[in-house]
Amino acid sequence: MIWRRRSSLVVSYNSTPRRGLTPMTLLVLIFAVGIGFVWYQVFSPLFDDPRDWAERERAFRGSIHEILKGSSASPTNATNLNPWPGEMSVAQRTMVSRADAEMARGVRLSVRYHSMNYPWGDLPGHLAASADLIIRCLRSVGLDLQQMIHHDRNNHPDRYPLHLWSSRKADKSIDHRRLPNLHAFIRHFAESKSVLSDSAEKRSAFQPGDLVFWTPGGGGAHPGLAGMVLDRRDDRGYPLILTVTNEDGWVSDYHPIHDWPVTGHYRIDPDNLLERFLEENPSAELLPPGS
Structure with missing residues (x-):
C-alpha cells in the first residue's frame, strides 16, 4: 500500500502541466530591466572618469553626425594623413584644454541677453553662444575680450558695425558677445590666415587654437557662427572645431x-x-580677474 501511494503521488506530480510566466512576473521583469537601463544611462556615468565619459559622448555624437551627413572617406584614409598638429605652444594647449572643459561641461546654447558683471563677467557656465566659447577660451590665456572690446569700441567706433543694432550706446554685458563685434576685433588684432581647405596642405594650415568664422547658409556681410580649432581631425584630414549651433543646441566638437562657408581664419x-591692443588703446586699463 505504501508503495502504491508513492507511485500514485509520483504519477500525479509528473502529470501536472508546467505553468508559464504570469503577467505579474513579466511586469516585474520588464520593470527590473528598465531600472537597470536607467541606472546604466543616467547614474553609472557619475562614477566614471569625466574624461572617459566625455570621450564616449564625443564618439557617439560624431558617429551620429557622420550617419546623418554621410561620409565618402574610407576607413583607411586616416592612416595616409600627414602628421598634424606639430608641437603646440603653451597657449595652444591651454586653449584646447579649456575647449575640452566646455565639452565635458555639456554647455547648452543660449543667445538671449544676460546681464553680467564687469570685468571678467560671464553668463552661467552651462550656457553659451558660439561667441561665448571663444571668449572663455581666450580668457584662459589672459585675454578678457569683455574689457578689450569695450575699450576699443569706445576709442575706435568706426571699426564696429554699430548700425546693426537699434542703440549705439555701449553695453558691457552684450557688446563683446555680439558676433559681428567679436569678428571685427579679432580681424583687426589677430593674424589673418587662409580660409581655404581644398587640399591637405591648406587643411593642415588650420592649427589648434585658431579662430574660425562662418556664414551658415552663405551670404551676409557678417559671420553667423564662430569656433575654435581643436587638436584633432576627421579621417579626411579636416580639423575639428569647438562651437555651438542652433541645430545642435549643445556644444559640439565633431x-x-x-561644414559651412569659412569667412575668417585667425x-x-x-x-x-x-x-598691439595697448599700442592702439594706451588709455585702456585692463583689470585682472577678481577686480
Whole structure:
C-alpha cells in the first residue's frame, strides 16, 4: 500500500502541466530591466572618469553626425594623413584644454541677453553662444575680450558695425558677445590666415587654437557662427572645431572646418595681440580677474 501511494503521488506530480510566466512576473521583469537601463544611462556615468565619459559622448555624437551627413572617406584614409598638429605652444594647449572643459561641461546654447558683471563677467557656465566659447577660451590665456572690446569700441567706433543694432550706446554685458563685434576685433588684432581647405596642405594650415568664422547658409556681410580649432581631425584630414549651433543646441566638437562657408581664419598669439591692443588703446586699463 505504501508503495502504491508513492507511485500514485509520483504519477500525479509528473502529470501536472508546467505553468508559464504570469503577467505579474513579466511586469516585474520588464520593470527590473528598465531600472537597470536607467541606472546604466543616467547614474553609472557619475562614477566614471569625466574624461572617459566625455570621450564616449564625443564618439557617439560624431558617429551620429557622420550617419546623418554621410561620409565618402574610407576607413583607411586616416592612416595616409600627414602628421598634424606639430608641437603646440603653451597657449595652444591651454586653449584646447579649456575647449575640452566646455565639452565635458555639456554647455547648452543660449543667445538671449544676460546681464553680467564687469570685468571678467560671464553668463552661467552651462550656457553659451558660439561667441561665448571663444571668449572663455581666450580668457584662459589672459585675454578678457569683455574689457578689450569695450575699450576699443569706445576709442575706435568706426571699426564696429554699430548700425546693426537699434542703440549705439555701449553695453558691457552684450557688446563683446555680439558676433559681428567679436569678428571685427579679432580681424583687426589677430593674424589673418587662409580660409581655404581644398587640399591637405591648406587643411593642415588650420592649427589648434585658431579662430574660425562662418556664414551658415552663405551670404551676409557678417559671420553667423564662430569656433575654435581643436587638436584633432576627421579621417579626411579636416580639423575639428569647438562651437555651438542652433541645430545642435549643445556644444559640439565633431564639426569639421568646412561644414559651412569659412569667412575668417585667425591665429591668436596672446602676447602680440595684447601688445598691439595697448599700442592702439594706451588709455585702456585692463583689470585682472577678481577686480
